[in-house]
Amino acid sequence: MSRTQRRNLWLGLAFVSPWIVGFVLFLAFPMVQSLWYSFTDKNVMGAGGWVGLENYRELLLRDKLFRISLYNTLYITLLGVPLSLGLSLVLALMLNLKVRGISFYRTAFYIPSIVPAVAASMLWMWVLNPRYGLINDLLWRIGIKGPLWLGSPPWAKPALIIMSLWGVGNTMLIYLSSLQDVPSQLYEAAELDGAGVWSKFRHVTLPMITPVTLFNLIMGIINSFQYFTQAFIVSQGKGGPANSTLFYTLYLYQKAFRDLQMGYAAAMGWILFLIILSLTLLIVRFSKSWVYYEGGER
């Protein structure tokens, strides 16, 4: 290593050091610690005795609530993430057409996403109130008897998904900026080849925004697996009715801070981490077949 190189190495490390210290103290160390806890029956006070794989065995083989929470989480992920990506894209496409009032609509679509989750959840509990809420009132006016929404096990998760669609503003803006980055020559060339609106969308727009779709998809899944605040507010932390809103992170929270089974909850945390990690790797791996990068391979 030359002198400049060595100097740069020290300089670089010095600048990066806040992150390195933080990584060790608040990420790496807690991760190892929680892996250790996951093999013990730790509660809040004591050190916890070694139980080997017992927590994992209990979770994967016997704990019915764990299975329900995993099912609920998969439900809103598999349904909610594609729906919110789809809605974001449709909204972004409309905003990209430059009709009148566009900046008004952009603001209107975005603002719900910055409403504090606690306030937004309460607002939607009221909007979805079975008797006096806005939605069932509108349904009633056209002669439909609305469901009990958050009060009914089969409708609670769809209700939460509708609620999350209200907050797609962020994803929509990311899509909008990527739509504006698609070079107009591509559209002109496609028009020369006789492409209509649909085939321009299908063969120019969609491929060009695939990197952003990949990004939104991964972030959407990671966030969906950590879905917590809304479920906590609408069910008062209980996950009801009939465990229909008991999501993974909510159950983990209950185990750790209500039942004080820290070791058990730590095992849940690690399973969650492994699920997210393998899903992300899987998506990235298969993304090569559908994500288009300008300028070839990276």
Place this chain on the structure above:
Amino acid sequence: MKAKLLKPTLTSLGLAVAGLFFLLPFLWMISTSLKTDAEAFSIPAHWIPRVIQWSNYKKAVTTIPFFQQTLNTLYISVMTTVGTVISSALPAYGFARIKWPGRDALFTLVLATMMLPFAVQMIPMYVIFRQLGWVNSFKPLWVPSFFGAAFNIFLLRQFFMTIPKELSEAARIDGLSELGIFARIIMPLSRPAVTTVAVLNFLWAWTMFLEPLIFLNDPKLYTLSLGLRAFQSAHTAQWAVLMAAGVIFTVPIVLLFFAAQRVFIEGITLTGIKG
């Protein structure tokens, strides 16, 4: 001709329908917040309150220790924002503007940490902070923000890389140290990106819920999120006052958005650069 006429009309219709979906719940919240409880429970619902009930707002502000909770939330938000900006800008500079062996591998690690669910670290962090006697203080909520945040490092690095190298080289010839270049050249030139990080982080801290829920048990220390939730569990059926409290919690953020609209939109656009 027909297609040309059809397209704008269809889009306008789509925009209007979507607009209703996003705006009606807000109007409904404001409308309810100005009704009496009895009026909120009327069937069919009507939008304009017969007599405007400003007293709901007064009740909301006086029942929740609103002033104290605003101060708590403000303190936490300001501290985390200051911490995040400083401790993310420095590493971002190290990753973007100095070339050193191992840099790119370490940056990949930074990106990978974005996948770590908070739920995994949450339990050991609680145990550690409990041992330090930090539970029921604001420290667990802001101290970690002084040690860099992956997403913000990523965002600032993207921006720092767009600044021409020649500027740094000229400054080096003029005898400026690396820290001097960072503080006097790169940071001032990156004001839009730095503001974005600051505003988005402030917003995140202002609204966060799970972290204060775990670390704060004393109602005197509650943030607005916790205060509103405590208020909700104590007043389940009083929707008018609840909605008033919700409006009060939301309004500062909407104002912040309008004051810094450009910052929001540009910041999110920066996020999208990721490939």
